[in-house]
Amino acid sequence: MPELSNGGLKILVVGGGGREHAIAWRLLQSPRVQSVFVAPGNGGTAREPRLINVPIDGSSPEGISALVALVEAEGIALTVVGPEGPLAAGIVDAFRSRGLRIFGPTAAAAQLESSKDFAKAFMTRHGIPTAAYGTFTDAAAAHAYVDREGAPIVIKADGLAAGKGVVVAQTLAEAHAAIDEMLVGNRLGGAGSRVVIESFLAGEEASFIVLADGEHVLALAPSQDHKRLRDGDQGPNTGGMGAYSPAPVVTPAVHERALREIILPAIRGMAADGIPYTGFLYAGLMIDPEGQVKTLEFNCRLGDPETQPIMARLQSDLVELLEAGIDGRLDQVSAQWNPQVALGVVLAAAGYPESPRKGDPIHGLPLASNTLAPGVIAFHAGTQSDQDQVLTSGGRVLCVTALGDSVREARERVYAAIEHLDFDGLQMRRDIGYRAL
Ligand code: AMP
Ligand code: GLY
Numbered sequence: 420m421p422e423l424s425n426g427g428l429k430i431l432v433v434g435g436g437g438r439e440h441a442i443a444w445r446l447l448q449s450p451r452v453q454s455v456f457v458a459p460g461n462g463g464t465a466r467e468p469r470l471i472n473v474p475i476d477g478s479s480p481e482g483i484s485a486l487v488a489l490v491e492a493e494g495i496a497l498t499v500v501g502p503e504g505p506l507a508a509g510i511v512d513a514f515r516s517r518g519l520r521i522f523g524p525t526a527a528a529a530q531l532e533s534s535k536d537f538a539k540a541f542m543t544r545h546g547i548p549t550a551a552y553g554t555f556t557d558a559a560a561a562h563a564y565v566d567r568e569g570a571p572i573v574i575k576a577d578g579l580a581a582g583k584g585v586v587v588a589q590t591l592a593e594a595h596a597a598i599d600e601m602l603v604g605n606r607l608g609g610a611g612s613r614v615v616i617e618s619f620l621a622g623e624e625a626s627f628i629v630l631a632d633g634e635h636v637l638a639l640a641p642s643q644d645h646k647r648l649r650d651g652d653q654g655p656n657t658g659g660m661g662a663y664s665p666a667p668v669v670t671p672a673v674h675e676r677a678l679r680e681i682i683l684p685a686i687r688g689m690a691a692d693g694i695p696y697t698g699f700l701y702a703g704l705m706i707d708p709e710g711q712v713k714t715l716e717f718n719c720r721l722g723d724p725e726t727q728p729i730m731a732r733l734q735s736d737l738v739e740l741l742e743a744g745i746d747g748r749l750d751q752v753s754a755q756w757n758p759q760v761a762l763g764v765v766l767a768a769a770g771y772p773e774s775p776r777k778g779d780p781i782h783g784l785p786l787a788s789n790t791l792a793p794g795v796i797a798f799h800a801g802t803q804s805d806q807d808q809v810l811t812s813g814g815r816v817l818c819v820t821a822l823g824d825s826v827r828e829a830r831e832r833v834y835a836a837i838e839h840l841d842f843d844g845l846q847m848r849r850d851i852g853y854r855a856l
Contacts, residue, residue, distance in 0.1 A: 427453025428738065429493055433477040433486065433510065434501025435459045437765075437800035437818040438723035441730040442499060442737070443470050444789075444796070449738040456495065458486060462809045463789050463799020463817075478504030483513045490519050497521065499741055500698070503579060503720050507533040511698070522630075522741045523698040524719045528689060531696070531717040535584075535615040536577050538717050545688035547681055549714040552617035558602040564616055565594045571619040576601055578610030583772065585656060587619065622707040623854065624715065625666045626725045627677045630740060631686055633695035635749040637740065638678065640732055640756050641669035642725040643854065648772065650850045657772045658815060661851030663762035663826060664728040668706055668854070676712050677704055685717070697744065701725075727798045727820045728761035762829035763820035764837065764851045768801060768811045769844020775801070775814035776844060783840040784809055791836040795821040811842055826855045 428451050432443045440463050443455045447469055457464045460472030473489060476482045483505065490498060498514060500506055500523040509526040523529075530537040542549045554577070555561035565572055565588075574597040576584030584607055588594035594616075601611035625643050629636040642664035648654035669677070681702050689696040701718035721729070730737075734755040743752040768775040781802065789797045798820055801813020819837050823829030830852045837847070 427451060428496040429454050429456065430738070431456045431458065431486070431490055431495045431498040432501060433458050433498060433505050435461045436501065436723050437798040437815065438721055438726040439501040440464050440798040440800070441727045441820075442501060442721070443467070444798070445730040445733060445737045449736045451736070451738050456489065456493065458489070461799045462802030462804040462812070463797065465804045466787065466789060477510055478502070478508050480508065483508060483510050486510070487513060487517055487519065490514070491517070497738075497741060497745065499523070501720060501723075503529065503532050503718065506698070506719050507579060520745050522744050524696055525694070527694045528696045528698070529719040531685075531689075531700070532719040533579050534577055535575050535716070536613060539615055539617070541688060541692070542714060545684050547684050547688070547714055548712065550617040550620050552615050554613065554615050556602070556613045558598055561598045561602060561614060561616060562595055565591060565598065568616075568618065570594055573617050573619055574598060574601065575615045575617065576607045576611035577613035577615060578607070580607050580610045581658065583607065583656070584610060620705040620707075620713055620715065622705045623668045625669050625704045625706060626662070626701060626722045627669065627682070627704050628699055628701045628721060628725065628729070629682055630744045630749055631696050631698060631700050632744050632747045632749045633690060633697050634686065634747060636678070636682055636686055636700070637743070637749045637752060637754060638674070638682075639729055639754065640664045641666040641674065642722070642729055643668065644722060644725055645848060645851055648846070650848050655772055657767070659722065659724045659765065660767065660848045661762070661764045661818075662722070662725045662728050663760060663829065663852050663855060664725070664732055665760065666855070670710070673706055673710055673712060676710070677702065680712060681714050724763050724765055724815075724818045727763040727818045731761035731763075731796070731820050731822055732757045732759065757822065759822045759824055760826050760829045761820060761822050762826060762833055762852050763798070763818045764833050764847055765815050766817040766819065766837065766840065767815050767846045768813065769846070771814040771846060777801075777810070777812050779811040779843040781809045781811060781816065781840065781842045791819065791839070792832065795819065795832050795836045797840075816842070826852045
């Protein structure tokens with residue numbers, strides 16, 4: 420273990436997925452960082468020197484209080500939040516009220532993700548391009564709307580549903596069934612007791628993520644995710660089965676449009692509405708063949724697995740960027756990117772996404788590090804260290820990520836490294852990056 424530099428910064432990353440492992444891994448490369456606490460972290464962050472797992476879940480009020488206490492006791496200089504749960508639960512509000520430095524949106528600003536109805540009304544009010552929609556709590560009215568609009572059509576639970584709240588219905592029968600499941604059958608609980616129904620948009624998707632400080636933004640490299648479970652974009656929607664950056668579909672013209680038509684109006688709109696937006700802002704873009712860009716959704720955080728390739732490419736000091744975000748100086752910094760392609764493939768557990776199985780031993784991981792080969796990293800997600808073995812403990816288990824001079828090369832490196840990994844019931848896609856080939 421390298422000697423700790425005295426006086427280096429301590430940082431806290433909230434979350435325990437592949438996104439948080441990648442953020443923590445990148446933070447450790449800052450010469451200013453001494454150690455990174457990860458709450459709760461996972462089996463991969465547990466193995467990394469200078470990363471310290473703390474078993475606290477920041478998505479409840481008690482968890483947030485415990486994190487405040489940890490930061491005060493340890494003298495942690497700044498906190499960055501990965502998932503939406505702690506943000507929606509008000510972690511940023513709680514930290515700020517104690518004068519603690521944290522990068523993320525307040526609970527009020529996080530409504531851009533935590534309520535689809537809030538986001539749609541916001542976009543409509545501020546002229547941000549998105550699909551036409553209606554919001555319903557009454558099943559009969561929702562059924563009538565779908566009959567009037569026809570299929571394909573998209574049914575979305577209003578609240579947070581961990582990627583399971585969206586049904587892209589190809590037929591009216593599917594649309595009616597989705598409405599009944601959410602509004603009548605209560606399949607998603609409170610999150611689905613209100614639904615947004617919106618028109619189907621055709622085109623290619625991309626993830627456009629920026630840092631925002633309430634006024635200015637700094638765009639991260641664009642990326643593309645693969646949401647469906649199986650090759651060829653078949654099977655159920657998941658949190659994401661793989662991603663790569665850059666995304667060729669985000670041409671310089673599309674990039675400029677996304678900033679001008681979506682991101683900047685969103686930042687100005689939130690400020691005008693009295694809820695300044697700080698933190699990562701993720702716009703899910705739908706890009707049509709003419710290069711028109713519409714907003715599928717906003718997330719108030721970095722994407723997972725998009726963050727894994729994004730962090731693999733980021734060359735700037737992430738601490739500097741986060742500090743500029745906290746201090747309202749994002750207009751004074753820029754981000755440097757490795758020109759190579761980064762690509763990550765998710766290894767998911769048996770039963771994912773419906774009911775992932777836990778406790779399967781993972782074979783083939785190197786003992787002491789998360790590097791599988793030069794430039795190939797296993798970012799952990801649903802894993803748990805158990806003495807000298809690592810067990811699966813969640814739906815998405817690992818995201819193996821590599822750099823290469825082309826999509827093809829990065830992808831060959833990833834799949835070659837995965838050859839040496841195995842666990843019972845492993846599911847993965849074999850075609851990550853196919854749109855860019
Ligand atoms: P969301 O969580 O809103 O991004 O939706 C999850 C996924 O559903 C998106 O990544 C798209 O693949 C798909 N989707 C959402 N809204 C639409 C839409 N209006 N038209 C077509 N596909 C959509
Ligand atoms: N990968 C999609 C998301 O993080 O929402």
